[in-house]
Amino acid sequence: MLDSLSKKAQVLILLALGVMIFFAGVKYQENRLTSVMMEKSALQVEQKSVVQAPKTLTVHVVGAVAKPGVYTLEEGKRIHDLIQLASLLPEADTTLINLAAPLQDGKQVYVPFKGEATAGGTPQKTGAPGDGLININTAGIKELDSLPGIGPALAQRIIDYRENHGNFAAVEDITKVSGIGPSTLQKFKHLITVK
Amino acid sequence: MTGSSLHIRQRPLLALTCFYGLGIIFGFYFKGSLWWLILGGLTFLVNVVYFIRKGKLQSTLFLLCFVFFGALWYNLHCLPPDSYRHWLDEVVEGQGTVISYPRPGAAGLSFVVDLHRLSRGEQELPGGISVLLRTKGEAQVLPGTVVAVRGKLSLPRQARNPGEFDYRQYLANGQIFYQLTTQDNGLTVISEGQGIRTWLAREREKIASHLAQIIPRKERGLLLGVLFGDKSGIPDTDYEAYQRAGVVHLFAVSGLHVGFVLGLVWALLSFWEVRPLFRLLLGAGCLTVYFFLVGWTASIVRAIIMALVGLVALTMGKKQDLYTTLALAALIILMINPGELLQTGFQLSFVTTAGLIYMTPWLENLGLGKILAPAVAAQLAGIPLGAYYFNQISLVAPFLNIIAVGASGIIVGLAMIGSILYFVWPPLGDPFFLGAGGLLYALSEFILWWGRQEWTGLIVPTPPLALIVILYAFLFLAPHLYNFIPYWRSFLRPVYRQRILTAFIIIGMTCFLWPHMGKTQVVFLDVGQGDSIFIKTPGGKTILLDGGGTPGSDYSIGKQVLKPFLRRQGLRKIDLVIMSHSDTDHSEGLLEVIPYFTVGQIIVPPLEQGDKVEEALLQVARKRNIPLNSVTAGQYIQVDDQVRLEVLHPDGERIWHGNNKSLVLKLIYQEAEWLLTGDIENEAIAYLLDQKEDLRADILKLPHHGSISSYSEEFYRQVGPWAVIVSAGINKFNHPHPRVRGYFSERGIPFYLTRDNGAIITWSKGRKIEVRPFIPCL
Numbered sequence: 001m002l003d004s005l006s007k008k009a010q011v012l013i014l015l016a017l018g019v020m021i022f023f024a025g026v027k028y029q030e031n032r033l034t035s036v037m038m039e040k041s042a043l044q045v046e047q048k049s050v051v052q053a054p055k056t057l058t059v060h061v062v063g064a065v066a067k068p069g070v071y072t073l074e075e076g077k078r079i080h081d082l083i084q085l086a087s088l089l090p091e092a093d094t095t096l097i098n099l100a101a102p103l104q105d106g107k108q109v110y111v112p113f114k115g116e117a118t119a120g121g122t123p124q125k126t127g128a129p130g131d132g133l134i135n136i137n138t139a140g141i142k143e144l145d146s147l148p149g150i151g152p153a154l155a156q157r158i159i160d161y162r163e164n165h166g167n168f169a170a171v172e173d174i175t176k177v178s179g180i181g182p183s184t185l186q187k188f189k190h191l192i193t194v195k
Numbered sequence: 196m197t198g199s200s201l202h203i204r205q206r207p208l209l210a211l212t213c214f215y216g217l218g219i220i221f222g223f224y225f226k227g228s229l230w231w232l233i234l235g236g237l238t239f240l241v242n243v244v245y246f247i248r249k250g251k252l253q254s255t256l257f258l259l260c261f262v263f264f265g266a267l268w269y270n271l272h273c274l275p276p277d278s279y280r281h282w283l284d285e286v287v288e289g290q291g292t293v294i295s296y297p298r299p300g301a302a303g304l305s306f307v308v309d310l311h312r313l314s315r316g317e318q319e320l321p322g323g324i325s326v327l328l329r330t331k332g333e334a335q336v337l338p339g340t341v342v343a344v345r346g347k348l349s350l351p352r353q354a355r356n357p358g359e360f361d362y363r364q365y366l367a368n369g370q371i372f373y374q375l376t377t378q379d380n381g382l383t384v385i386s387e388g389q390g391i392r393t394w395l396a397r398e399r400e401k402i403a404s405h406l407a408q409i410i411p412r413k414e415r416g417l418l419l420g421v422l423f424g425d426k427s428g429i430p431d432t433d434y435e436a437y438q439r440a441g442v443v444h445l446f447a448v449s450g451l452h453v454g455f456v457l458g459l460v461w462a463l464l465s466f467w468e469v470r471p472l473f474r475l476l477l478g479a480g481c482l483t484v485y486f487f488l489v490g491w492t493a494s495i496v497r498a499i500i501m502a503l504v505g506l507v508a509l510t511m512g513k514k515q516d517l518y519t520t521l522a523l524a525a526l527i528i529l530m531i532n533p534g535e536l537l538q539t540g541f542q543l544s545f546v547t548t549a550g551l552i553y554m555t556p557w558l559e560n561l562g563l564g565k566i567l568a569p570a571v572a573a574q575l576a577g578i579p580l581g582a583y584y585f586n587q588i589s590l591v592a593p594f595l596n597i598i599a600v601g602a603s604g605i606i607v608g609l610a611m612i613g614s615i616l617y618f619v620w621p622p623l624g625d626p627f628f629l630g631a632g633g634l635l636y637a638l639s640e641f642i643l644w645w646g647r648q649e650w651t652g653l654i655v656p657t658p659p660l661a662l663i664v665i666l667y668a669f670l671f672l673a674p675h676l677y678n679f680i681p682y683w684r685s686f687l688r689p690v691y692r693q694r695i696l697t698a699f700i701i702i703g704m705t706c707f708l709w710p711h712m713g714k715t716q717v718v719f720l721d722v723g724q725g726d727s728i729f730i731k732t733p734g735g736k737t738i739l740l741d742g743g744g745t746p747g748s749d750y751s752i753g754k755q756v757l758k759p760f761l762r763r764q765g766l767r768k769i770d771l772v773i774m775s776h777s778d779t780d781h782s783e784g785l786l787e788v789i790p791y792f793t794v795g796q797i798i799v800p801p802l803e804q805g806d807k808v809e810e811a812l813l814q815v816a817r818k819r820n821i822p823l824n825s826v827t828a829g830q831y832i833q834v835d836d837q838v839r840l841e842v843l844h845p846d847g848e849r850i851w852h853g854n855n856k857s858l859v860l861k862l863i864y865q866e867a868e869w870l871l872t873g874d875i876e877n878e879a880i881a882y883l884l885d886q887k888e889d890l891r892a893d894i895l896k897l898p899h900h901g902s903i904s905s906y907s908e909e910f911y912r913q914v915g916p917w918a919v920i921v922s923a924g925i926n927k928f929n930h931p932h933p934r935v936r937g938y939f940s941e942r943g944i945p946f947y948l949t950r951d952n953g954a955i956i957t958w959s960k961g962r963k964i965e966v967r968p969f970i971p972c973l
Contacts, residue, residue, distance in 0.1 A: 002254045007251070024235070038281055
């Protein structure tokens with residue numbers, strides 16, 4: 001069949017076929033490369049999303065709960081969510097704590113028993129009961145007022161600062177509140193805590 | 196023209212094209228670019244070595260290499276690249292050029308965009324893919340326009356029921372693998388395209404809108420169809436009638452039109468003394484212009500290539516070999532896009548042309564005459580494909596085509612002259628357009644009259660592929676049958692005659708006495724959220740139980756899913772239409788499909804006063820004179836010798852409402868049993884269990900789309916199915932319920948869901964029931 005063609009024509013169609021197969025190979029390789037590249041970038045996206053995994057916070061719950069202990073929850077959860085996990089005891093008094101308050105990392109939450117009066121009426125009772133330190137992140141005006149060198153006005157400023165800038169990370173941070181300098185801090189440093 | 200013999204040995208190009216096509220088919224069935232690349236490369240090297248050694252090519256070896264190359268080329272072009280699958284169902288942004296004329300569809304416009312750039316957020320992909328863009332807007336976007344798009348990337352709809360048009364495969368064969376659905380204002384035109392393509396597209400648009408002003412809508416749709424192959428202006432029902440009459444090819448721009456363009460050029464040039472080469476170039480130029488006006492379709496590309504080769508041969512004073520020209524046209528198209536080989540348009544265009552060339556001389560010799568012979572030849576060649584794709588065999592086509600082709604020749608001519616004059620000075624074209632429109636109207640009315648007569652077209656079930664191949668082999672050999680006559684004579688000599696007769700009798704008896712190997716088929720159609728079950732008995736009786744429905748949507752399940760499916764079965768009549776109960780997701784499709792078929796009987800559960808659906812059904816039954824019967828538990832319908840439908844629910848003792856009124860039917864064929872439960876819920880299930888009915892069945896269609904309100908372990912135990920089927924689509928009712936699914940998966944009982952599997956086809960020869968999901972499980 002192909003014998004009827006001249007030798008020139010035979011060389012030509014053989015060459016043409018060779019070129020086409022070569023281009024097919026190139027196209028195959030192109031397809032493969034794109035697909036490998038996509039695979040990679042899809043992987044990167046996944047890795048990124050691992051880094052951006054929802055942040056968590058860890059809190060300690062004690063008091064009138066069936067399962068006290070350390071819990072790790074997603075950021076943005078409320079005390080209510082925590083108490084559900086820890087199973088409230090029937091004798092717990094939830095009117096004394098603000099169930100809607102957002103949880104803060106590294107905090108202890110104390111659920112009071114019925115008939116128990118809260119000190120200062122703060123939602124998140126601070127510190128181990130009886131350590132005597134005042135938590136500047138949770139303390140009310142009265143407690144702050146009781147500190148040496150702090151009057152009602154400064155106490156209010158501390159609270160305002162707390163509300164505007166968030167909690168104090170360290171005791172020293174209280175000096176950022178205008179009116180409280182390092183020298184003032186020296187007077188009550190041993191009396192306060194941030195945890 | 197060499198008549199009815201191919202002499203493939205003297206036509207190397209024809210052989211190459213055939214083997215290349217064969218390769219594409221292999222490539223379609225056996226996928227894997229790498230393997231085809233290795234095979235192709237190796238055989239190529241062997242060819243080279245052979246050539247160097249012997250100084251010539253070895254034909255078989257070379258053709259083999261071409262087969263591998265065809266398979267490789269198809270795999271490279273028509274398999275979706277993996278790269279984009281990570282972005283499915285995500286919002287992406289891109290920029291590209293529109294390359295097709297917009298096509299109006301059910302949900303807005305769709306057109307093909309060649310994307311240069313595609314990105315998602317910060318990630319960017321190399322562009323260079325074409326996507327089908329779907330947009331709700333009425334934007335005037337013509338080919339050549341550069342657009343920026345923002346939308347969701349997804350896969351086009353695949354076929355979900357037997358016989359359904361596989362849009363995904365169709366697009367893939369055109370190298371389009373994804374669709375992009377624009378989101379709120381996701382389509383912005385960056386620049387109106389420049390260059391000849393956009394300019395021509397705009398002119399085409401001008402002609403179309405001018406036509407809208409001067410001639411009625413119906414003729415305008417037809418005229419745009421004949422002139423540009425734009426079928427969007429022709430109503431579906433009319434199109435079907437044209438199909439039955441076998442004249443739809445008039446709406447595919449092809450040789451007729453190309454011939455006219457060239458004829459016009461020649462006629463104009465005959466006034467001057469023009470050199471042949473110049474004439475050739477001018478003809479080619481005009482054809483290119485026409486090509487841009489129409490867009491890429493296999494038929495026009497084929498016609499243009501053939502015409503150009505013809506012109507070249509004429510200019511050079513050589514004889515044109517039609518088979519080689521046809522092969523060249525096919526080879527060029529298939530090189531550009533190998534997927535075309537699997538498209539209906541390509542196949543019809545080439546097969547009818549080949550048939551025309553091959554069989555006309557033979558038919559003329561038989562005495563059909565110069566006019567009838569080509570018409571019959573083209574029609575004969577098209578019959579197997581027509582039966583395969585459209586389930587139609589037109590009986591009047593050859594006769595109608597002589598008139599239609601002749602008349603449409605005049606129409607196309609008038610319209611083309613009109614278009615040219617329109618550019619000179621618009622009103623000048625009007626008389627020609629009006630004339631073409633008027634003629635077209637008369638022609639279409641004439642054809643439609645024939646097309647609407649039911650007897651003019653046979654409806655046949657889709658033939659198996661093997662039969663198509665046999666039919667074409669027969670058509671191929673037909674002109675040579677008389678060559679075999681001497682053999683027949685010797686075969687029928689008295690010595691043999693007796694033996695042959697005995698052989699025939701023995702074969703006949705065996706066939707007659709052979710146990711009737713009939714099968715009962717039950718197809719659970721995928722109608723989205725709803726039920727529709729089609730049953731076919733060994734005796735050929737057909738039952739349609741429920742018809743799906745899309746409450747609150749314009750989409751018609753009856754017309755879009757049921758009708759094509761039933762037509763693919765070659766049906767014009769449904770013996771039994773059964774409505775399990777009147778919920779729209781079971782009944783709507785039935786009401787839509789009944790008008791298209793002759794219905795033997797309608798079966799319903801006991802009727803209720805004031806049910807709108809039931810009233811509508813009663814009305815249809817009365818209007819079309821269909822007997823309508825309601826049945827209750829204890830009755831049965833003997834559908835066929837060996838097939839019966841037992842009614843298990845509802846019984847006449849109690850009055851049932853809503854879902855619990857659903858008919859529960861048991862289909863029994865010898866030892867095979869299907870339990871079809873409609874939408875019954877716990878109340879009816881408990882009642883059924885109380886009645887101590889025999890519920891055992893091999894296949895259970897779970898009640899109420901697998902809802903938790905029908906969850907009953909006792910019921911499942913009593914039925915004891917070895918496979919269950921749920922008919923449910925995407926829904927907000929949590930169908931099927933995970934607990935229902937869990938029950939069966941825990942016990943290892945196959946669980947088929949139409950949402951995942953598409954239609955679920957079950958059949959039995961009387962003992963075991965076979966199940967085949969239309970979309971295989973992943």
